[in-house]
Amino acid sequence: MVFPIVGGDGKPTGYEISNSIRFNNDDSAYMQYTPSSASSSRTKWTWSGWIKRGHQAVDENNDYHRFFCVDEDSNNYIITGFNVSGAFNVTAREGNTEVLKFETPGRMFRDHSSWYHIVMAYDSTQSTARNRFRVYFNGVEDDRSLDTTPNQNVELAVLNNCEHNIGRDNHSGTTYYYDGYMAEVALIDGTQYAADTFGKFDSNGVWVPIDFKDDVTFGDNGFYLEFKQTGTSANASGMGADTSGETNHLTPNNLTATDQCVDTCTNNFAVMNPHDISSVGSVALPTFSEGNTKLTRVADSSTRATFALPEKGKWYFEVKYVSGLVNGYPQVYLTPNNTGDGQAVGWHTPDSSNYRAKNGGSVISNAFSDVPGTNDVVGFYVNMDDKVLIVHRQGSDNMGSGASNGIDFSSTSFSSAFSSPGFYFIGYNSNANSTHNEFFNFGNPAFALSSAVSDANGYGNFEYSPTLSGVNYYALCTKNLAEYG
Numbered sequence: 001m002v003f004p005i006v007g008g009d010g011k012p013t014g015y016e017i018s019n020s021i022r023f024n025n026d027d028s029a030y031m032q033y034t035p036s037s038a039s040s041s042r043t044k045w046t047w048s049g050w051i052k053r054g055h056q057a058v059d060e061n062n063d064y065h066r067f068f069c070v071d072e073d074s075n076n077y078i079i080t081g082f083n084v085s086g087a088f089n090v091t092a093r094e095g096n097t098e099v100l101k102f103e104t105p106g107r108m109f110r111d112h113s114s115w116y117h118i119v120m121a122y123d124s125t126q127s128t129a130r131n132r133f134r135v136y137f138n139g140v141e142d143d144r145s146l147d148t149t150p151n152q153n154v155e156l157a158v159l160n161n162c163e164h165n166i167g168r169d170n171h172s173g174t175t176y177y178y179d180g181y182m183a184e185v186a187l188i189d190g191t192q193y194a195a196d197t198f199g200k201f202d203s204n205g206v207w208v209p210i211d212f213k214d215d216v217t218f219g220d221n222g223f224y225l226e227f228k229q230t231g232t233s234a235n236a237s238g239m240g241a242d243t244s245g246e247t248n249h250l251t252p253n254n255l256t257a258t259d260q261c262v263d264t265c266t267n268n269f270a271v272m273n274p275h276d277i278s279s280v281g282s283v284a285l286p287t288f289s290e291g292n293t294k295l296t297r298v299a300d301s302s303t304r305a306t307f308a309l310p311e312k313g314k315w316y317f318e319v320k321y322v323s324g325l326v327n328g329y330p331q332v333y334l335t336p337n338n339t340g341d342g343q344a345v346g347w348h349t350p351d352s353s354n355y356r357a358k359n360g361g362s363v364i365s366n367a368f369s370d371v372p373g374t375n376d377v378v379g380f381y382v383n384m385d386d387k388v389l390i391v392h393r394q395g396s397d398n399m400g401s402g403a404s405n406g407i408d409f410s411s412t413s414f415s416s417a418f419s420s421p422g423f424y425f426i427g428y429n430s431n432a433n434s435t436h437n438e439f440f441n442f443g444n445p446a447f448a449l450s451s452a453v454s455d456a457n458g459y460g461n462f463e464y465s466p467t468l469s470g471v472n473y474y475a476l477c478t479k480n481l482a483e484y485g
Helices: 478-484
Strands: 020-023 030-033 044-053 065-073 076-082 087-094 097-108 116-123 133-137 163-166 180-189 199-201 207-209 223-225 251-253 272-279 287-289 294-298 301-309 314-323 331-335 344-347 357-360 362-364 377-383 388-393 424-430 435-441
Touching (some): 065 180, 097 133, 163 180, 294 424, 331 377, 424 435
Antiparallel strands (some): 020 180, 030 163, 030 251, 065 076, 065 163, 087 097, 272 301, 294 435, 301 424, 314 377, 331 344, 331 424, 344 357, 377 388
């Protein structure tokens, strides 16, 4: 997991990255750039980027997730990304001959809670064959043998006047898209840089980004993407704006303003975890999309968030209910295990007009005055200091007579291995044979907000205020966890 650079008070003290872009496989989202002419130095280039993976390919579409690909034609291309097992791979062909291949069998990239930094550095003029293509993961070079080593002075498709894609592979009849987040993406024309150009190990031994913009030469066909804009055109106001000074702006395709995110490698936000799921009998597993913030689920199935709530602090998150509310009302809860029907605190299945909650193994009748309707946003205020959960619907108090001051779980006894739990996970369960669609917003929403509200530290974007009755609640992100957790 990538945590922020922090000082004694938990505040960040190092280089900060403010934005990322969320690529949703189902939307066929990508960015594209075609240089006006070929570079004169195609034997040397470097690609650097931070990546947080979305849904695992082998779990859902059984496809490949490609994040950087260059296509001259069907015989000349390079593709980079993850295969169906989660391994990283690179393949390049020239004249329909394989000239470069690198794979990481046995090393899988399946962590959906963390950011990875990947550097690919090419220099075919090197006399030592293995140094012609170097790959670094989180600052450490993977120096295993190349499956196919490029000959000296071989030029690849990269930096030619052909289509360069961020987020898809389009070289053949089948198009593969990347799913997840990207931040600080750079393509450098004419130089092979090592990973320490772009990052460093902090005092805790964690690989973190550094400000490299003024220390590299991007070259004629290079670009630097900071994703600070929300426009959909290939210009300085677009999501693919090139801030290297070369003005090689990328064209966003099937991306919207809501795909610009605050979830980055210097402030990592919670999402729902596609590796932490369960189902009953032959029920289909849930599907994850929008950077693991949207769930489409068929009961009986459960999942939890990637981050646990610590023993202390006050935390806020939202859930937008999109569909499936009539049958099998979905449950949102806190739990030290992975079930919404057993030991949990939070929403519970309603019984007619009795909108119930759950507190450990006990049902609280009339805990809520009503239930959310389609497209309603429900806010969850979790006070871990006092062990109280308060729930609001559409920004208003939704607690019923059975829990008018919130759900007090300070003395709840959990009959699990966590008899005195120090951590609770945010979980979700649907409990009838109907399909549900919900967005989880831990401060990094995949749905449009009427007016974005941040927490008292300025982190996250919410539909409603994380401050309740003068008390500040905070987004579930690594900066806040470092300070309050």
